[in-house]
Amino acid sequence: MSGRHWFWGICAAWMPLMTLGQTLTGTVQDVHGRPLADVYCVVGEEATMTNSEGHFSLSPHSTPVTLTVSHLGFVQQALVLDVPQFGCSVVLEEAQLHLPPAFVQTAADQPHQATVAHIRELSVKELDAVPATSRIQALKSVAGVHLMTAGAGMMRPVMRGLSGLRVGTTFLGARVESQAWAEGHGIFFPEQGVSRMDVVRGPEVLLFGPDAFGGVLNVVPTGPLAEEGRLSQLSFTSHSNTGGFQGSWMTQKRSAKAHHVLLSGVNRFGEYQLPSGQRVEGSGLRQFYSQGRFGYIRKWGTWEGAYSSCYNTAGLIGAGGTQQSGDHLVTTGAHVRWGAWEVHPSGSYQLNHRKELAQVTPDSLNEEQALKHTDLDLSLRSTRLDVRAHKASEDGGGWEWTLGGQGFSKTNLNDTLYVDANTSLIPDAAIQGGGVFVRTSKPGTRLRPSASLRGDLHRVAWQARPGLLEASEALQSGGNRQYGMVSGAVGVLLDVNASHRLGVHGLRGNRAPGLAELLAYGSLRDNYREEWGNADLGLETSHTVEFQWVKSSEAPHGWTGDAAVYASDIQNYMMLVPSGEENEEGFPIQLHQATRASLWGADLNAVWVPRWAAMWSMHTALSVVRSSDAEGEELPWTPPATGRWELRRSWSNVKQASGLASLVLEASRDAVLLHASTSWSLGKRTTLNAQVINVTNQTYVPTLSLLRNLGIAEPGRNVRLQVVYAW
Structure with missing residues (x-):
C-alpha cells in the first residue's frame, strides 16, 4: 500500500481519540x-x-x-x-x-469485581475497540493473555505461560475439542456470532475439567434480543495487507416463549505481505461458517442450544501444500428448578476434521490430487454430557454449593481412503472418561472462603501401526493407558474496605497426555517438523498459588484495576524437545518428553480516568512470566514480558452519532508496535470501525510464532475497515 493510503488510514483512526467516558x-x-x-x-x-x-x-x-x-x-x-x-x-x-x-x-457494588476465580469479561464492543485483525487476537489486551500463531489459519491462547491442552475453550458451556491433536491445531468459532468472551483463571477452572489449570476462554454466543421482535444485520470488513475481506449476515428473533439467532459468512484472505513488500507463500485462507442459537421457555424451566460449523482451506507455509479443516459443534441444555437447587444438564457433539496434502496448492486441489498427495486425514468425534446443580444460601449469608459431573467419549479415526492407517501420524484411538466435582463458598460476608474438589478417570486405547518399522515397539503395537486424577482448590477473598479487595488461592490440577504426546510418529507440515510421541508419559500435575489485589472506586474518575502474583510447580510437564536430527524432507525431529517445570509471574491491569476530563482515560496491561525446566532452561513457548498502554477518548451525541478512538503502544523484546483504532455509531442502524495495525510497519518474529524456526516475520501494516448495518 502506498504511503499516501496508509497516511489517510492513520488519520481515520486518529480522528477521534477515544474512551468509555460513562460507566x-x-x-x-x-x-x-x-x-x-x-x-x-x-x-x-x-x-x-x-x-x-x-x-x-x-x-x-x-x-x-x-x-x-x-x-x-x-x-x-x-x-x-x-x-x-x-x-x-x-x-x-x-x-x-x-x-x-x-x-x-x-445497592453499593463496585465497577471492578474481584472473584476468587479471577474472571475478566470482554464484551463485543470492547473487543472491536482493540486494534486487532480478529476478536480472538483482541484478547491480547488482557494482561497475561498471549496468542500462539502460525499464519492466518491458526491461533490459540497462551495464558500465563501455559498453552495447548492446559488451556480450555468453551462455547455456550460446551468444551471445544478442535485443538486436541497438536500445537498447530488451534481453536475456531464464528466471531461475528459472539456477544462476550470471558477469561477465567483460578479455582473456578475446575468446574470445566481437571486439566485447564492454565485458564479457560469462555465464549458466549449472541443470544436473545432485549425485546420481542426481529433484528437483522449485514457486516463487511476489508483488510489492506492481504487484500482480504469478511462478509456476514445475522438475524435475531424473539417472541414471548422463544428466541433464535442465525448467521453465516465467508472470510477470504490472500497471502499476507511482509513489511518489505514480499508475500508469504501459502499464507492465504478461505473460510465459510454458519452458526445458530435457540431457546424456549417451558413450565418446568428453559431449554436452549446452539450449533457452529466452519470449513477452512489454507496453504502450508514453508512446507508447500494445502491444509483443510472442518469444525462442527452442536450443544443443548436446560435449566430447571428442583426444590432449592437450580439444575443444568447439557450435552454436546463435535466433529473436528484435519487434512494435509503435500505439493498441492489450494487453487489446484481436486479429488485426484487428494487421493495422490494426502499425508494426514484425521477425524475426532466427541460426545460429552454434563450435569451441574447449584444451591444458593437462603439468607444470602450462608454457604453456597455447586455439584456436578461430566462424562465424555472421543474417537480418533484415519480416513483409509486417503492414508494408510498402518503408517498414520496418530493411530485410530478412543478416549473415555468422566469426573465429579463439588464447590462451596460463602459469598455474603466480608471474608469469603471457597473450596473445590473433583475426581476424574481417563482411559486411552489405540490400535497397532505395524507399518512404523523404525518407531519404538510401544508406538507400533496397540495398547491402552488409564489415568486417575484428584484435583482441588481452596481460597479466600477479603473486602479490606470499599475500595480494596484481597484474595489468595491454591490450586491443584491434573492433565492426562494428549493423543499427539502419546502416539504421534511422522511429519506435521503445518508446523514444519516431525514428531515422535512417548507412550510411557504419565500424568501431569500442577500446584499453583496466587495472590490477588483489586482496586475499585465509587467515583467515575481516578484509578481502578487489579494485580496478581502467582507461582506454579508442574510435575511431569510434557513438551517437545529437539533431537538434533532431521528427516529425509529436512524437517527437524522433535520428541515428546516430560520434565519438572516451574513458572512464576505477575499481571497488572489498570485504568485511570482524570477528574477534569471523564471522556479521556489511560489503560495499562503489564505481564511477566518466568519459567524453567529441571535443568534450569526456559520452557518452550514462554511469552516475553509485555507492556500495553492505551489512550482512549469518547464522544457522545455528536449530530446523532457517538464515537470512540484509541492509540495503543505495545512493547516487548519482540518489537515495539503502534496501533490506532476508531469506532462510530451513526444513529441506530450503522456502525463504522477503522483500525491501523502495526502503524510503523515494523518487521518482527514473535516468540510465540510457530513460524519462528523458519524465520518468517508477522504481517506488515494492515488497515482494517468495517461497516455494520442493522435493520
Whole structure:
C-alpha cells in the first residue's frame, strides 16, 4: 500500500481519540438473593451478559439511559437510569410463560469485581475497540493473555505461560475439542456470532475439567434480543495487507416463549505481505461458517442450544501444500428448578476434521490430487454430557454449593481412503472418561472462603501401526493407558474496605497426555517438523498459588484495576524437545518428553480516568512470566514480558452519532508496535470501525510464532475497515 493510503488510514483512526467516558455496573439476582448468570443487559445497541456472580458492566455514550434486563424464565423490565452509576442491583422475578419487566433497586457494588476465580469479561464492543485483525487476537489486551500463531489459519491462547491442552475453550458451556491433536491445531468459532468472551483463571477452572489449570476462554454466543421482535444485520470488513475481506449476515428473533439467532459468512484472505513488500507463500485462507442459537421457555424451566460449523482451506507455509479443516459443534441444555437447587444438564457433539496434502496448492486441489498427495486425514468425534446443580444460601449469608459431573467419549479415526492407517501420524484411538466435582463458598460476608474438589478417570486405547518399522515397539503395537486424577482448590477473598479487595488461592490440577504426546510418529507440515510421541508419559500435575489485589472506586474518575502474583510447580510437564536430527524432507525431529517445570509471574491491569476530563482515560496491561525446566532452561513457548498502554477518548451525541478512538503502544523484546483504532455509531442502524495495525510497519518474529524456526516475520501494516448495518 502506498504511503499516501496508509497516511489517510492513520488519520481515520486518529480522528477521534477515544474512551468509555460513562460507566454503568450492577448485579442481577433472583428474589431469593441468588446471583443469575447469562442475563442479558442492554442499553441502546450495546449489550452484555452477567457473569457467574451476576455482575455486568456497560459503557453508554449518553445520560440518562434505558437499561433493559431480561433472562429466559424470568420477568423483564426497562429502567431509566442516570450514568455514570456503579452498583445498581436488579432483582428478577420468575415468569410463567412470558417475559415482561424487572424490578431494580440501588445497592453499593463496585465497577471492578474481584472473584476468587479471577474472571475478566470482554464484551463485543470492547473487543472491536482493540486494534486487532480478529476478536480472538483482541484478547491480547488482557494482561497475561498471549496468542500462539502460525499464519492466518491458526491461533490459540497462551495464558500465563501455559498453552495447548492446559488451556480450555468453551462455547455456550460446551468444551471445544478442535485443538486436541497438536500445537498447530488451534481453536475456531464464528466471531461475528459472539456477544462476550470471558477469561477465567483460578479455582473456578475446575468446574470445566481437571486439566485447564492454565485458564479457560469462555465464549458466549449472541443470544436473545432485549425485546420481542426481529433484528437483522449485514457486516463487511476489508483488510489492506492481504487484500482480504469478511462478509456476514445475522438475524435475531424473539417472541414471548422463544428466541433464535442465525448467521453465516465467508472470510477470504490472500497471502499476507511482509513489511518489505514480499508475500508469504501459502499464507492465504478461505473460510465459510454458519452458526445458530435457540431457546424456549417451558413450565418446568428453559431449554436452549446452539450449533457452529466452519470449513477452512489454507496453504502450508514453508512446507508447500494445502491444509483443510472442518469444525462442527452442536450443544443443548436446560435449566430447571428442583426444590432449592437450580439444575443444568447439557450435552454436546463435535466433529473436528484435519487434512494435509503435500505439493498441492489450494487453487489446484481436486479429488485426484487428494487421493495422490494426502499425508494426514484425521477425524475426532466427541460426545460429552454434563450435569451441574447449584444451591444458593437462603439468607444470602450462608454457604453456597455447586455439584456436578461430566462424562465424555472421543474417537480418533484415519480416513483409509486417503492414508494408510498402518503408517498414520496418530493411530485410530478412543478416549473415555468422566469426573465429579463439588464447590462451596460463602459469598455474603466480608471474608469469603471457597473450596473445590473433583475426581476424574481417563482411559486411552489405540490400535497397532505395524507399518512404523523404525518407531519404538510401544508406538507400533496397540495398547491402552488409564489415568486417575484428584484435583482441588481452596481460597479466600477479603473486602479490606470499599475500595480494596484481597484474595489468595491454591490450586491443584491434573492433565492426562494428549493423543499427539502419546502416539504421534511422522511429519506435521503445518508446523514444519516431525514428531515422535512417548507412550510411557504419565500424568501431569500442577500446584499453583496466587495472590490477588483489586482496586475499585465509587467515583467515575481516578484509578481502578487489579494485580496478581502467582507461582506454579508442574510435575511431569510434557513438551517437545529437539533431537538434533532431521528427516529425509529436512524437517527437524522433535520428541515428546516430560520434565519438572516451574513458572512464576505477575499481571497488572489498570485504568485511570482524570477528574477534569471523564471522556479521556489511560489503560495499562503489564505481564511477566518466568519459567524453567529441571535443568534450569526456559520452557518452550514462554511469552516475553509485555507492556500495553492505551489512550482512549469518547464522544457522545455528536449530530446523532457517538464515537470512540484509541492509540495503543505495545512493547516487548519482540518489537515495539503502534496501533490506532476508531469506532462510530451513526444513529441506530450503522456502525463504522477503522483500525491501523502495526502503524510503523515494523518487521518482527514473535516468540510465540510457530513460524519462528523458519524465520518468517508477522504481517506488515494492515488497515482494517468495517461497516455494520442493522435493520
